[in-house]
Amino acid sequence: DAKTTQPPSMDCAEGRAANLPCNHSTISGNEYVYWYRQIHSQGPQYIIHGLKNNETNEMASLIITEDRKSSTLILPHATLRDTAVYYCIVRGHFGNEKLTFGTGTRLTIIP
Amino acid sequence: ETGVTQSPTHLIKTRGQQVTLRCSSQSGHNTVSWYQQALGQGPQFIFQYYREEENGRGNFPPRFSGLQFPNYSSELNVNALELDDSALYLCASRWDRYTDTQYFGPGTRLTVL
Numbered sequence: 001d002a003k004t005t006q007p008p009s010m011d012c013a014e015g016r017a018a019n020l021p022c023n024h025s026t027i028s029g030n031e032y033v034y035w036y037r038q039i040h041s042q043g044p045q046y047i048i049h050g051l052k053n054n055e056t057n058e059m060a061s062l063i064i065t066e067d068r069k070s071s072t073l074i075l076p077h078a079t080l081r082d083t084a085v086y087y088c089i090v091r092g093h094f095g096n097e098k099l100t101f102g103t104g105t106r107l108t109i110i111p
Numbered sequence: 112e113t114g115v116t117q118s119p120t121h122l123i124k125t126r127g128q129q130v131t132l133r134c135s136s137q138s139g140h141n142t143v144s145w146y147q148q149a150l151g152q153g154p155q156f157i158f159q160y161y162r163e164e165e166n167g168r169g170n171f172p173p174r175f176s177g178l179q180f181p182n183y184s185s186e187l188n189v190n191a192l193e194l195d196d197s198a199l200y201l202c203a204s205r206w207d208r209y210t211d212t213q214y215f216g217p218g219t220r221l222t223v224l
Contacts, residue, residue: 098169100156
């Protein structure tokens with residue numbers, strides 16, 4: 001699995017957009033970018049994933065650069081409940097592909 | 112709420128003992144994975160079961176073993192517990208091994224003294 005690099009921590013004001021970056025310069029052509037988050041002492045929660053096109057769902061948007069070497073997760077209107085550790089993961093899409101978690105970004109939403 | 116449940120929520124054992132952790136997958140999910148999460152770290156993949164057979168394993172010794180049952184519930188067994196086994200143990204289920212989204216349970220916090 002390709003390695004990802006994320007900033008260890010970020011702050012964002014409540015109500016503003018939170019933009020979380022991720023570098024994955026060694027990503028291969030058939031690998032997807034996944035984002036999960038983990039609120040304190042809970043299991044990780046799936047947010048969104050994409051291959052090369054930008055994706056949006058009810059939780060967030062995912063912007064992947066054209067060369068696919070980096071991506072940004074956008075939480076459009078952050079709330080206090082979005083305070084969590086956010087993991088960017090690159091993985092294949094077939095068979096027994098596991099999720100390889102790094103240490104993620106600790107996002108703190110400031111009131 | 113993901114529909115994935117784990118038991119017990121907390122557990123304290125002593126070094127050398129054996130432990131069994133349980134996971135009940137979301138209805139219809141036939142693939143389950145187990146992860147170990149040490150304090151301050153991201154979850155680490157232990158192994159995955161698909162239709163009652165192990166079909167992927169991370170860098171964990173054989174004293175970590177598992178079972179998946181016909182109703183797709185599963186167990187993680189750890190023998191000869193060591194202090195470093197203290198961690199949050201997570202299970203995650205999905206519709207099948209090709210499906211992207213994994214649904215995690217709340218975890219079992221294991222403390223080894």
